Amino acid sequence: MTSYGSAMESRATELRQRYHRKLDEINEKMVQLFALVGEGIAAATDALLSGDRDAARLVVERDSLIDSLYRDVEHLVNQELALQNPVATDLRFLLSVLRIVPELERSHDLVEHIARRALPGLADDLTPRTRGLIAQMGTVGVEMWRTASDAWFERDPLCHRRLDVRDEEMDDLHANLTAELASGKTRVPVAMDMALVARFYERLGDHAVNVANRIRYLAGEDG
Numbered sequence: 001m002t003s004y005g006s007a008m009e010s011r012a013t014e015l016r017q018r019y020h021r022k023l024d025e026i027n028e029k030m031v032q033l034f035a036l037v038g039e040g041i042a043a044a045t046d047a048l049l050s051g052d053r054d055a056a057r058l059v060v061e062r063d064s065l066i067d068s069l070y071r072d073v074e075h076l077v078n079q080e081l082a083l084q085n086p087v088a089t090d091l092r093f094l095l096s097v098l099r100i101v102p103e104l105e106r107s108h109d110l111v112e113h114i115a116r117r118a119l120p121g122l123a124d125d126l127t128p129r130t131r132g133l134i135a136q137m138g139t140v141g142v143e144m145w146r147t148a149s150d151a152w153f154e155r156d157p158l159c160h161r162r163l164d165v166r167d168e169e170m171d172d173l174h175a176n177l178t179a180e181l182a183s184g185k186t187r188v189p190v191a192m193d194m195a196l197v198a199r200f201y202e203r204l205g206d207h208a209v210n211v212a213n214r215i216r217y218l219a220g221e222d223g
Contacts, residue, residue: 019084022076026097029073033104034149036066038142040111041204045138047115048197049131051123059115063108070105073097096218100152100211107145107207110200117193125190133177134194137201140170144208151212157219160212170205174198 040059047056077094080086086094126134144166151159177198181191 019080022080023090023093026073026076026080026094029069029076030097030101030104030152031149033066033069033073033101033108034145034152036062036069037104037107037111038145038149040108040115041138041141041145044111044114044118045134045141047118049123049126049135049138051118051121053119053121056115056118060112060119063112066105066108070101073101092218092220096214099217100214103207103211103214107204110204110207114197114200117197120193122190122193125187126194127180127185129180130177130186130194133173133180134197134201137170137173137177137198140166140173141201141204141208144170144205148208148211148215151215155215155219157216160209160216163209163212167205167209170202174202 040062043055044059046052047059077097081094084090123131144163147159147162147166150156178195180186181195181198186194
């Protein structure tokens, strides 16, 4: 092989290695985003129920990190689509990232909204039933996002079935909390805030289901 041919082969190998490093970097950032959403739900729920304003502020401040990761991932994906013209599995991966990363960013926005409701220190104004329902919604939300995170890591096309069941549970909790707040046992301003919180948890469940359906495409299912 001529020196020119060797140089071209070496250059091609270097470009392939760079390309796969970029794909790994994108995947690592996605894993980090999944983890931050799940951790955020747990932290925001704890802050809301305990009245811990400092913990709530940390969750709110973390949203800037989410936004930064979101922008980084979109930039990296668009860059690789433009430079590499990927096909087959790599194209599915990059397109899936573009579809899923907005769900992650919006989900942490909801987490931030929950944490902000902890800042006024409303924990003492909640009825025991309201507290219990919020705790249950937080637990289901964390478990749904842990399932979604595992599905991303494992490329599991069937996780949407499990998440559909948990989403129905979240919807029931949302309905029960709404009924409790409408019973008149909670001061109107607090009830209004908690009604929004209930909606935020319900939307977090919906986003987890959306992500699971995107993972089906990533795993090779188009349904």
